[in-house]
Amino acid sequence: MKERTFRQDHLLGIEHLSVDDIETILETAEAFIEVSSREVKKVPALKGKTVVNLFFENSTRTRSSFEIAAKRLSADLINFNSSVSSLKKGETLKDTVLTLEAMNPHIIVIRHSASGSPHYLTTFARSSIVNAGDGFHEHPTQALLDALTIQQRLRTLRNLKIAIVGDILHSRVALSNILLHQKLGNEIALVGPPSLVPAEFAKLGATVYYDIRRGVRNADVVMMLRVQAERGARNYFPSIREYRNLFAINRDIFSLASKRAILMHPGPINRDVEIETSMADSDRSVILQQVTNGIAVRMAVLYLLKGEIHETLN
Amino acid sequence: MKLLIKGGRLVDPAAGIDRVMDILVENGKVRDVAAAIKKAANCPVLDAKGLVVAPGFIDMHVHLREPGQENKESIASGARAAVHGGFTSVACMANTDPVNDNRSVTEYIIARARQVGLVNIFPVAAVSRGLQGENLVEMADLVEGGAVAFSDDGCCVMKADLIRKALEYARMLGVPIIEHPEDHSISAEGQVNEGFISYKYGLRGILKAAEEVIVARDLILQERIQSRLHLTHISTAGSVGLIRNARRAKTPVSCDVTPHHLLLNEERVQNYDPVYKVKPPLRTEADRLELIRGLQDGTIDCIASDHAPHTRDDKDKEFEYAPFGVIGMETSFPVVHDRLVRTKLLTLNRLVELFATHPARVLGLKDRGRVKPGYPADLTLLDLKKRFKIEESDLRSKANNCPFLGWEGQGAVAYTIVSGKIVYSYKNR
Numbered sequence: 001m002k003e004r005t006f007r008q009d010h011l012l013g014i015e016h017l018s019v020d021d022i023e024t025i026l027e028t029a030e031a032f033i034e035v036s037s038r039e040v041k042k043v044p045a046l047k048g049k050t051v052v053n054l055f056f057e058n059s060t061r062t063r064s065s066f067e068i069a070a071k072r073l074s075a076d077l078i079n080f081n082s083s084v085s086s087l088k089k090g091e092t093l094k095d096t097v098l099t100l101e102a103m104n105p106h107i108i109v110i111r112h113s114a115s116g117s118p119h120y121l122t123t124f125a126r127s128s129i130v131n132a133g134d135g136f137h138e139h140p141t142q143a144l145l146d147a148l149t150i151q152q153r154l155r156t157l158r159n160l161k162i163a164i165v166g167d168i169l170h171s172r173v174a175l176s177n178i179l180l181h182q183k184l185g186n187e188i189a190l191v192g193p194p195s196l197v198p199a200e201f202a203k204l205g206a207t208v209y210y211d212i213r214r215g216v217r218n219a220d221v222v223m224m225l226r227v228q229a230e231r232g233a234r235n236y237f238p239s240i241r242e243y244r245n246l247f248a249i250n251r252d253i254f255s256l257a258s259k260r261a262i263l264m265h266p267g268p269i270n271r272d273v274e275i276e277t278s279m280a281d282s283d284r285s286v287i288l289q290q291v292t293n294g295i296a297v298r299m300a301v302l303y304l305l306k307g308e309i310h311e312t313l314n
Numbered sequence: 315m316k317l318l319i320k321g322g323r324l325v326d327p328a329a330g331i332d333r334v335m336d337i338l339v340e341n342g343k344v345r346d347v348a349a350a351i352k353k354a355a356n357c358p359v360l361d362a363k364g365l366v367v368a369p370g371f372i373d374m375h376v377h378l379r380e381p382g383q384e385n386k387e388s389i390a391s392g393a394r395a396a397v398h399g400g401f402t403s404v405a406c407m408a409n410t411d412p413v414n415d416n417r418s419v420t421e422y423i424i425a426r427a428r429q430v431g432l433v434n435i436f437p438v439a440a441v442s443r444g445l446q447g448e449n450l451v452e453m454a455d456l457v458e459g460g461a462v463a464f465s466d467d468g469c470c471v472m473k474a475d476l477i478r479k480a481l482e483y484a485r486m487l488g489v490p491i492i493e494h495p496e497d498h499s500i501s502a503e504g505q506v507n508e509g510f511i512s513y514k515y516g517l518r519g520i521l522k523a524a525e526e527v528i529v530a531r532d533l534i535l536q537e538r539i540q541s542r543l544h545l546t547h548i549s550t551a552g553s554v555g556l557i558r559n560a561r562r563a564k565t566p567v568s569c570d571v572t573p574h575h576l577l578l579n580e581e582r583v584q585n586y587d588p589v590y591k592v593k594p595p596l597r598t599e600a601d602r603l604e605l606i607r608g609l610q611d612g613t614i615d616c617i618a619s620d621h622a623p624h625t626r627d628d629k630d631k632e633f634e635y636a637p638f639g640v641i642g643m644e645t646s647f648p649v650v651h652d653r654l655v656r657t658k659l660l661t662l663n664r665l666v667e668l669f670a671t672h673p674a675r676v677l678g679l680k681d682r683g684r685v686k687p688g689y690p691a692d693l694t695l696l697d698l699k700k701r702f703k704i705e706e707s708d709l710r711s712k713a714n715n716c717p718f719l720g721w722e723g724q725g726a727v728a729y730t731i732v733s734g735k736i737v738y739s740y741k742n743r
Contacts, residue, residue, distance in 0.1 A: 116517070136517070
């Protein structure tokens, strides 16, 4: 395994990572994939370390993915359930975190609906902070697991066209992916209605398309985003029906992408809304592989932040 | 009670004066202004040699939080902050609890201000009852009670019909309507200026258009009504352009800008520090530069702080959950002087117009904003050589939500004199 060169105290976003950092995380994750294929899926890399899952938004896949990742590294894990917590009693985020920190955890994994909350924690917390999704801002481990999946399927992370389709404006998955592929020098196509894809995203090195056919043409990766009905209620688009007609992926449109193209979705998917159901289940869909890779990537992140260098993976 | 202010450089744009003058004060009023006034027996002398003497500064947009939110600020703490910042008069906004939409609240504020002394406090009453944007307050009664202007500040008067009627009715009373221009249907849940930065940092945006459509709407109404319309804390190049054009067309309008919109831009929000969360939001660098041009060419009349105190806990939060606003009375002069006058973007004469002459005119304070025999002796004395560093421990406000902490520069308030009484002196801080 490559010498660890990761020098970050926290994982707040792709914004703060160098290409070297990204490659280090992905290489480490690849090594951890082997661990997950063993009969006994456990290494002692984080033995004696405590990880707190601090989730203020409903999440099943990300929370359990971090939980499994921490446990496979032999860390102790606490799930902080915000619905039964003191937050309901009016406690502030700062007091909640200071209280948890009095129990000396090593890593706090936070998901929060307010953008920048993980950054706020770093202004007073002593633990390493991992962003598991903050508002409309970033979801760095999702972009990293997406990158790992792309690398496995396409055997490269360079010279690719990545099309991202949907509610770019409110998607932390989109932003983290845009920042990651911008750093790697890939072509980025963003597709959706102007109300959900502001033209200013071009400044992040992306090209904006309002026609899904043009956006998807020759793409190596087609990444669909979940559509939230609530956006329709707020008039970002007139109806789910019209959205589906304009921006859903189906076989016809997917055939415009490159021959080796893969179809991704961060989940949970809305069948027959943004994604035609047979496409979701096709051999081009890597949606479940993304979920599997999430564990390896999160193991890598936790390990690189707090693992002991001398403890090898064997 | 006499005081002779000797040897200071009097800068009084209203009188066209910028030269060394002595000022004799008696019984709270200016008695004489002359090149050399002989010291009478028993008359205390304030040696103002090397200092600038200006008509007392007026901050026409502050929130003193009393009644109702005395944990954020009070009339007493706000008054101490005002004189520390060189202000001899402040106009306080109506979004207290209860709202200043009736004479008893206005009279309460005036009575509290009298008890505190220190500074002149001019209440601004709400335009609409309860700031609800539906029904006009009893304007004539409020004016009689001491309100100098009307504003739903914090909220915009969203119904065009209501602002029309407010402007028409206020014309009868000769008082200004101060509009907080913000189309709430556009700004909605917005947190920061909408654009590249808001998208990149995942924060809900407030389009510049949220401000500009109201500026345009009010100017169109005002073109016919010809009342007294003042647009507060304008923040965009588009607003400056609209107001500039309206002025050319002789539509009566005035406006102010805050020091934070003049000196900070939207890039400050990248670390999610809620101290930079203000309404209107910090805008782009191009907007900031156009606001400065607006000061230079006379489109913008006044600098006002929009002093908006919040408790430390209020601001120690997730960015999205923190309230809007910064404090400003204590830092307005030093930061504006250091960054805009010392850099020669503005003249000192213009600064005094923006801080004293024009706010007095906009608020209709007939015997203030200039140094003239018979007028109240409200004076702000400045030491332009004095170095400053803005430290939290120096603030008199109860709040510390100041975006200029740590800023250093040159030029400080030396003395604040209200009705002939020295209410602040930098010698005995």
